[in-house]
Structure formats: structure tokens, C-alpha cells
Amino acid sequence: MTDFSSVTCLTIVAESIVQERLVRALAASGAHGWTLSMAQGQGPSAHGDVSDIEGGNVRIETLVSPEVAVRIWAALERDFFPHYAVSAWQYDVKVARLARYSDEG
Amino acid sequence: MDLQESLSLALTNLTSPPVLAFVLGLVAVAVKTDLRLPDAVYQATSIYLLLAIGIKGGVALRESSASDVAWPILAAIVLGIAIPVAAFFLLRVMTPLGRIDRGALAAHYGSTSLVTFTAALVFLQASLISYEGYVVTLLTILEIPGIIVGLLLAQGVRGDRFGETLREVVLGRSVLLLVGGLVIGFLTGPVGYARVEPFFGGLFIGVLTLFLLELGMLTGRQLSAVRQAGPGLIAFAILFPLLAGTAGVVGGTLAGMSIGGAMVLGVLCASASYIAAPAAVRLALPEAKPSITLVSSLGITFPFNLVIGIPVYLLLAEAIGGWLG
Numbered sequence: 172m173t174d175f176s177s178v179t180c181l182t183i184v185a186e187s188i189v190q191e192r193l194v195r196a197l198a199a200s201g202a203h204g205w206t207l208s209m210a211q212g213q214g215p216s217a218h219g220d221v222s223d224i225e226g227g228n229v230r231i232e233t234l235v236s237p238e239v240a241v242r243i244w245a246a247l248e249r250d251f252f253p254h255y256a257v258s259a260w261q262y263d264v265k266v267a268r269l270a271r272y273s274d275e276g
Numbered sequence: 277m278d279l280q281e282s283l284s285l286a287l288t289n290l291t292s293p294p295v296l297a298f299v300l301g302l303v304a305v306a307v308k309t310d311l312r313l314p315d316a317v318y319q320a321t322s323i324y325l326l327l328a329i330g331i332k333g334g335v336a337l338r339e340s341s342a343s344d345v346a347w348p349i350l351a352a353i354v355l356g357i358a359i360p361v362a363a364f365f366l367l368r369v370m371t372p373l374g375r376i377d378r379g380a381l382a383a384h385y386g387s388t389s390l391v392t393f394t395a396a397l398v399f400l401q402a403s404l405i406s407y408e409g410y411v412v413t414l415l416t417i418l419e420i421p422g423i424i425v426g427l428l429l430a431q432g433v434r435g436d437r438f439g440e441t442l443r444e445v446v447l448g449r450s451v452l453l454l455v456g457g458l459v460i461g462f463l464t465g466p467v468g469y470a471r472v473e474p475f476f477g478g479l480f481i482g483v484l485t486l487f488l489l490e491l492g493m494l495t496g497r498q499l500s501a502v503r504q505a506g507p508g509l510i511a512f513a514i515l516f517p518l519l520a521g522t523a524g525v526v527g528g529t530l531a532g533m534s535i536g537g538a539m540v541l542g543v544l545c546a547s548a549s550y551i552a553a554p555a556a557v558r559l560a561l562p563e564a565k566p567s568i569t570l571v572s573s574l575g576i577t578f579p580f581n582l583v584i585g586i587p588v589y590l591l592l593a594e595a596i597g598g599w600l601g
Contacts, residue, residue, distance in 0.1 A: 188555055188558045192559075209315060253562075254562030
């Protein structure tokens with residue numbers, strides 16, 4: 172029987188210009204890894220077609236412990252939400268092999 | 277050059293495949309087609325263009341002497357600092373824009389447009405007018421100072437964030453590929469270049485044509501916003517390239533460059549960036565409105581330079597070369 176544990180799945184969709192800064196913020200907050208893909212769509216703070224020139228939008232997903240998720244949210248609220256086109260949401264998910272995603276595993 | 281020759285040059289420019297592809301991109305947006313270059317293709321073509329230009333420039337730089345290059349480099353550095361300062365203060369006179377937006381625009385106009393530069397080289401080659409191969413070095417030199425001066429004018433040095441942005445600009449892909457290409461070209465020389473020439477030389481104008489199709493579509497999407505830009509910004513986006521282009525031609529001529537070379541320095545000074553500068557400005561000045569800078573640099577100045585400016589700067593180079601040369 173597989174042993175499942177709860178972690179937080181945090182999804183961030185942002186203009187790609189801040190991709191490197193977001194990835195650095197995830198690493199600094201304690202995320203073990205993330206999945207990054209290109210994304211298309213329309214958001215409330217779209218800046219004309221500027222994202223076309225700068226490489227579109229990115230979608231970053233990470234599975235982290237609730238404590239790390241709190242630190243990532245703090246970084247988002249401090250450094251990203253006020254300045255850039257960023258959407259983010261989180262939900263609880265079940266994973267096997269907790270150690271891949273959390274220091275507690 | 278008489279009127280007939282000037283018209284013939286203008287026609288050569290207007291009927292070149294890259295310029296026509298740009299117009300096709302405008303048409304595609306006007307008739308609302310679903311045409312769109314995939315992001316990955318756009319990124320790949322811009323990498324190709326930057327690297328190809330860098331390598332060709334490096335091969336040419338190897339064949340230039342230090343004394344040939346020194347004065348043009350000095351002229352490029354002086355112009356790279358003076359142009360954004362002039363843009364910043366002229367915008368204060370011509371537009372109601374605030375300091376942040378004026379600094380953002382100064383960064384765009386202080387930096388250069390790779391595609392306008394490339395179109396100018398294609399135009400000179402089609403017109404059988406020679407130019408110094410080291411002009412790519414000048415492109416690389418002019419890429420960065422204008423951005424830094426523009427950001428400083430907008431906000432001053434703001435601690436860590438400014439340093440972080442500076443690092444991201446200097447180590448950004450445009451500079452890395454241009455400088456890296458220059459080094460590769462310089463080290464490999466004409467013999468090494470001959471082995472990659474079918475890819476980086478033979479296909480060059482074709483790839484540029486594809487890139488300009490996408491830029492035409494990007495520009496087309498900005499055109500609806502031009503009317504909202506206000507008469508001051510529209511006038512600036514046309515007059516400033518002419519002023520900066522003239523300064524570049526004078527600088528190139530005084531630095532001892534040929535007519536073709538002085539014209540290219542004029543084009544570099546007249547053009548506004550829409551690759552390196554938008555990224556740097558977005559990171560460092562998130563409160564600046566990208567719609568203003570893009571309408572001005574991509575919606576007005578870029579097509580103006582591509583269609584009208586390039587032959588005009590050549591005429592200026594011939595006239596100024598006649599007076600000062």
C-alpha cells in the first residue's frame with residue numbers, strides 16, 4: 172500500500188521576464204524543484220503585447236511543504252505582485268515519497 | 277547623388293524581401309488572420325541573428341587595425357551616453373510624460389535595434405556601398421550604455437535592485453551572443469568562418485525575412501495605440517531618430533569612417549531597442565508603462581527607420597561626408 176502525504180502545490184503564472192527571479196525566489200524559500208512551461212492567455216494586468224517581445228508567459232509549479240509555501244507567498248507579495256503580471260494559487264495534494272518535496276520527509 | 281539615384285535607393289529598400297515581409301506582417305494584423313510565429317521560432321531566429329552578426333563582425337574585426345577602430349569606438353561611447361540624456365530632456369519639452377516613463381523611453385532610444393542595423397547592412401550590400409566590418413563592435417558597444425543611462429535618469433541608483441538589473445542586462449542573451457559571436461569570429465577568422473558561412477551567411481537574409489514578418493505583426497498590434505500616444509510622443513518618435521541619426525553620421529564621419537560606415541553609425545544612433553531595453557526596463561522600472569515605450573519604439577520609430585530612415589541616413593552621410601570629409 173503506497174504511503175501518501177499532504178504537500179502544497181503552488182502554481183505561478185507570470186510574464187516570462189521575471190522567470191529567473193521567480194526561480195531564485197523558489198530556491199531561496201526552500202523548494203526542492205519545480206516544473207516550468209510556457210503559457211498563453213490573458214490576465215487582468217496584461218501590458219499590451221509586451222510579453223510577446225519578452226518571450227510570453229511562464230507557468231511554474233512546485234510541490235512544497237506548507238512552511239515553504241508560506242515563505243514563497245511572502246516573497247511573491249513583497250517582490251512580484253506589486254510590480255509584475257503574476258497570478259498564483261495553491262491547493263493541497265497527496266504525494267508519495269515525501270522526501271522529494273519536503274525536508275520533513 | 278541626384279534625385280533619381282535617391283529614389284532608386286529608396287525603392288531598393290522598400291522592395292527588399294525583409295521590408296516586404298514586415299509589411300506582410302502589418303497586413304496580417306490588419307485583416308485579423310490567425311498567423312503567429314511560435315514563441316520558440318521567434319526566440320530561435322533572434323538567437324540566430326545575434327550570433328550570426330556577432331561572428332561576421334568578429335571576422336571583420338580581426339582584419340581591422342586598432343588605430344582604425346579606436347576613434348569610432350570612442351564616438352560610439354560618447355553617443356551612447358549623450359543620446360539617452362538628449363532623449364530624456366527633449367521628452368520633457370515635447371510630452372507630458374513623467375520622469376519614469378521618460379527614463380524608460382531614454383533607455384530604449386539610447387540602446388540600438390539589431391534588426392534596423394541589419395536591414396541597413398542589407399540595404400548597403402544591395403546598393404554596392406562598402407562599410408567597415410567592425411560596425412558590429414559599435415552595435416555591441418551601443419547596446420548597453422543607453423539602457424543604463426536611461427535607468428539612472430529615471431530612478432537613480434536604487435540599491436540591490438539596480439545592481440541585479442544591471443547584472444541581468446549585461447549578462448543578458450543579446451550581449452552574451454553578440455560578444456560571444458565577436459570572440460568566435462575573431463578567433464576562427466575567415467578560414468573557420470568559411471565552414472559555417474552556408475548557415476550563418478547564406479541563410480541570413482531568409483531568417484531576417486522571417487523575423488521581420490513577426491516584427492510586422494508585433495508592430496501592427498501596436499498601431500491601434502499610436503493614436504492614443506499623443507502628438508508630442510508621435511513627433512518625438514519621428515524627429516528624435518533624425519536628430520540622433522544626424523549626430524551618429526557626424527560622429528562617424530569625424531571618427532574617419534567611410535560614407536557607408538558613418539551611415540551605419542547613424543542608423544545605430546537613430547534606432548530604438550525593442551529586445552534588450554524592454555526587458556531591462558520592465559525589470560528595473562516596473563511602474564513605467566510598456567505601452568508607451570513600445571508604441572514609440574516599435575510602432576513608430578522602427579517602421580519609420582526601416583522604410584524612410586535608412587535611405588535618408590545614407591543621403592545624410594554623403595552630404596556630411598562631403599562637408600567634413
